[in-house]
Amino acid sequence: MLRYSRSKVIATMAVIVIGLLLAVPSMMSREQREAFQNSLPSWVPSWLVPSRAIVLGLDLQGGSHVLLEVDVPDLLRTQTTQLRDDVRRVLRETRVSPQGGIQLLPRGVQIRVPDAAEREKLLPKLRELAQPIGNAVIGQGGTRDIEVTSTPDGLITMIYTDAGVNEKVRRATEQAIEVIRRRIDVTGTTEPSIQRQGADRILVQVPGLQDPQRLKELLGKTAKLEFRLLAQQGATDVDMLPMKDAGGQKVPVERRVIAEGGDLIDAQPSFDSRTNEPIVNFRFNIRGAQRFGQATTENIGRSLAIVLDNEVVSAPTIQSAITGGSGMISGRFTVQQVNDLSVLLRAGALPAKLTVVEERTVGPGLGQDSIQAGKMATYVATVLVVVFMFMTYGLFGLFANIALLVHVGLIFGLMSVLEATLTLPGIAGIVLTIGTAVDSNVLIYERIREEVHSGRSIVSGIQAGFERAFATIVDSNSTMAIAAVILFFLGSGPVRGFAVVFILGILTTVITAVTLTRMMIAVWYHWARPKALPF
């Protein structure tokens, strides 16, 4: 029957009022929200007051979106070099010298040990280098990151397994996120969002940032700092590394690393008191201080090579033993470079190079214009639809219009609770739902009209109209929902914002167009007792 119990009316109204109240924080600025929260008397529990608000997408508030990818070949290079060093250590410990040294492969190393007895001694030690992957409980049974194989003629191959590579990439990405967070934090950037995306990607979003060049420079540097010695004449284990500001000239540097960036506990920009040149002052941890002290004691008169990202930034001569655990890096830097370098050194090195694979920056002007245009379009669309509905259905059109306004309010309410991101396509979605939300009302009204004109009484026509239109409403909304859900899972950023609005719009339309309208019509019917339909 066209009758509602008082409790049902109250329950529906409560849902709607709460939904609308939830949208209130999004209508305020952050400052207003905080001021309001603070102005509340202390007996009001904080959970009772809606505080969650819609987040504006970068396309509306302006800012930079930078998608970085871990350079996997670079990571593998670092890993295989490290594996080579480990193998070399094992060889030293077991006193085995392989034929022809250690061969580097793209994903591992290879050595030749023809003597079977030596191989027997060596292989278990080499196998120890392979780490189990993932769950430690699985232990022995689980896969390991390195596969060690040996042939009867003495060729031992150590290759990173696919699972091993994936694990390294996963860990490198996690580590990189930490380093990025520290690097960005030091620059004092407000509210950056740093998220992992997929296996090897990191999405950095910085609201308000207009030129991401400095950010990219800050993130693009591995910042791998090493203290080594310049090689002497005739030394064998050397790398040829380019010298900074020397026109591509390369110098021989010993492979042995005395101390590295990880041994630093602090790095500060400063000026050299004698030359007034910008420098970085640093302090070593205990291990670094010891090793650095020992190396400088033994090598007075030789040149130290300070290597940053495989480039020798400076090569000062060791005048005396440096045992105090601190020192400085000079290298004809500018003040900005020194500032950045100390940030990078404090934040630590990236496990691998990061490449920018996607960058989107929106200036604040464009974002503001988009919001203005979006608001305008929303208002105009609302007015057009409201007028049109009223002109067509009169009083019932008015009911539909009230439901429409509540519907838009509820979308904002739900988005606020979910702290969903409103993007420009999202605004387009809201405008679009304004047009489609009344569809349910139209279906119902047209059905009511048909039922009444085919001879039913008004009350039974209204009743039948709602009942018979309902299946169609479900159908017509689920078809839209199919598209929206696929879009949600597929799209990212702005497009996903559109999908969110659309899905929420479909949910709320059922509440407003069906339940709320029906209630309004019921109340009206009992109050007016009409003899004919008002449309």
Place this chain on the structure above:
Amino acid sequence: MRLLRIWPEHSHFDFMRLRRYSFPLSAFMSVLTVVLLMTIGLNFGIDFRGGTLMELQAKSGHADVAKIRKSSESFGFGDVEVQEFGTAGGVSLRFAIQPGGEAAQSAVVQKARDTFSNEYEFRRVETVGPRVSGELVQSGTIGIILAVIAVLFYLWFRFERELALGAIIGTLHDIVLTIGFFVVTQHEFNMTSIAAILTIVGYSLNETVVVFDRTRELMRRYKTMPTKELLNLSINTTMSRTVMTSATTALSLLALVIFGGRAIESFAQVMLSGVAICTYSAIFISSPMLIYIGLRSSEPAKALEGKVAPAE
């Protein structure tokens, strides 16, 4: 007050007769779309093609397009598309993807910023590397295919085979013509366009499903009515609703086209054309299709399980 009535209440218009015109028209448009797609092609945006897009705004309010074109071509980053938009000195620059992998793309932006930032405000800068654009093409394609599959399942689950077939033909028709609209207008085809197409898929079904719900209801009520008459009756009885919903949706999209701003304009235009295409196809393609598919072939079995609506 006299209320607005766009469609007369008791209409007996013979929609089915118009298939003589609508079928050849749609066939022609579809073939034309395929031909244009192969000759002119879609204007892929940087989402799918990779490269760099910049939107500049002249600080003086007047953009010197010729000068921008000349100096950006001298960068040595290949062809540059320079376009003026709006009246207040807006210019967009589009650089193709640079050889040399992901890292090579940044150089373009840096060079442009160095050159133009004195006289122009950088309103938007987007760079998409080759890998990401490849992935976006993939997910866009998957999206449309998934949507069509999901729609097939929905229709299979919800409707009799004949109706489902009619609806899917209509939906494919709408996707093809929407793509045709993209080709003809040369609107940039990007991830937002995929969103538009998926929404149009949803809307297309929405329009068709409302008519077919009625067709199904009438099939149960009038068991002996000839197919053509039944379809005409379904469309005539749902026509007021179709007109109303298309009108409200079109009105809101019109507001978006006119006031929504440049960034959303093409999306809104595509959606608006989509609403027109979907409304047309629901009435003139999907429904008359059922005459050829045959409506009652599976009816004997259905009639036993289907409930007969109470004739009051």
